[in-house]
Amino acid sequence: MSYLCLENVVKTFNKTEVVKKMNLVIKQGELVSFLGPSGCGKTTTLNMIAGFLDVDGGKIVVDGKPVHLLPPNKREMGMVFQNYALFPHMTVFENVAYGLKLRKVSKDEIKSRVAEALEMVRLTGYEKRFPKELSGGQQQRVSLARALVIKPKVLLLDEPLSNLDAKLRQEMREEIVDIQKKVGITTIFVTHDQEEALAISDRIAVMYEGRIEQLDTPVEIYNHPHTDFVSRFIGEVNQVQGKVVKPLSEKESLVSFYGYEQIVTRHLAENGVIDFYIRPEKIHISLEPNNGIKVKVDRKMFLGAKTRYILQNKENKHIIADIPNTVLNPDHVQEGKDVSIQWNPEDLLATKK
Numbered sequence: 001m002s003y004l005c006l007e008n009v010v011k012t013f014n015k016t017e018v019v020k021k022m023n024l025v026i027k028q029g030e031l032v033s034f035l036g037p038s039g040c041g042k043t044t045t046l047n048m049i050a051g052f053l054d055v056d057g058g059k060i061v062v063d064g065k066p067v068h069l070l071p072p073n074k075r076e077m078g079m080v081f082q083n084y085a086l087f088p089h090m091t092v093f094e095n096v097a098y099g100l101k102l103r104k105v106s107k108d109e110i111k112s113r114v115a116e117a118l119e120m121v122r123l124t125g126y127e128k129r130f131p132k133e134l135s136g137g138q139q140q141r142v143s144l145a146r147a148l149v150i151k152p153k154v155l156l157l158d159e160p161l162s163n164l165d166a167k168l169r170q171e172m173r174e175e176i177v178d179i180q181k182k183v184g185i186t187t188i189f190v191t192h193d194q195e196e197a198l199a200i201s202d203r204i205a206v207m208y209e210g211r212i213e214q215l216d217t218p219v220e221i222y223n224h225p226h227t228d229f230v231s232r233f234i235g236e237v238n239q240v241q242g243k244v245v246k247p248l249s250e251k252e253s254l255v256s257f258y259g260y261e262q263i264v265t266r267h268l269a270e271n272g273v274i275d276f277y278i279r280p281e282k283i284h285i286s287l288e289p290n291n292g293i294k295v296k297v298d299r300k301m302f303l304g305a306k307t308r309y310i311l312q313n314k315e316n317k318h319i320i321a322d323i324p325n326t327v328l329n330p331d332h333v334q335e336g337k338d339v340s341i342q343w344n345p346e347d348l349l350a351t352k353k
């Protein structure tokens, strides 16, 4: 059931629309990531949902009620910021208790709810410390406890892990998802780290220039990107050129990739030249040079479980292939040698429109 809805939400700064008629429906308990490059409008959208910025058009609805005209403290939302934004002169207990005090909750209840929130983020015993006496990860957990303690309807996280080192980041993201699922709270998680978004989200909203390009599960976003931008932004892709030999039917065309012909499930105009995308892990290497597109092994990089092969075709174009070492022993592939590559035509991704 829809729980948080954005309907044609617009934000304009200095006559430039930075959020363009955005529509979004999030179900109760769902974790949706906003993923997109710097400046695409992630923080602006989050701030409009939280109430720190007014909308210049459209509606925001939570649990059936419009909230876009309410002040932030009446919206029942918990927010976690990139820089934690803890009050430096307050202890951990006071930081977490702050929102409850504002809401005039009784002393006894504040005590038990702060204790519960700190337990959830595994910081029981840290009540008397000040933020400067905590590590980055601990400060981020206090910030999460402070957001959750008010029992918000929606949790908003703006790049909450970007100040942490890679390993801690991974641990914290698992912790956040565990807590999110346990509490069952509807959550928006802003990130520009695609791996993070793929790992934690129920659905990802890929944003570009103030719009949502695609809203889908991580698997769908990765395997079936709908636009050129999503194909290039999520994961890695090779761009390969196909020359249309002839259309075969309404749904199929014969396409030549550097002389290697394949049937592609799309109707394409005769003699057209189309760019396709193919992910490095979808390329198969055959040690026999005449078994597909002939390429030279320019370089190989052993990456532990897999090897990355940088291949060069006769037009001097580089194609990257990632092959698990259990599938192809890298010792059998010599740099400078000719091999051939292939792919399944159904693994070709959305192309330029």
Ligand SMILES: Nc1ncnc2c1ncn2[C@@H]1O[C@H](COP(=O)(O)OP(=O)(O)OP(=O)(O)O)[C@@H](O)[C@H]1O
Binding pocket: 013, 014, 018, 036, 037, 038, 039, 040, 041, 042, 043, 044, 045, 192
């Ligand atoms: N207060 C403001 N006044 C004018 N322009 C602004 C303001 N806040 C944001 N912008 C502009 O709006 C656009 C969207 O900014 P926003 O902060 O939402 O991006 P973002 O997706 O969060 O980027 P990042 O990943 O860098 O945090 C940017 O072009 C930014 O320069």
Ligand SMILES: [Mg+2]
Binding pocket: 042, 043, 044
């Ligand atoms: Mg931002």
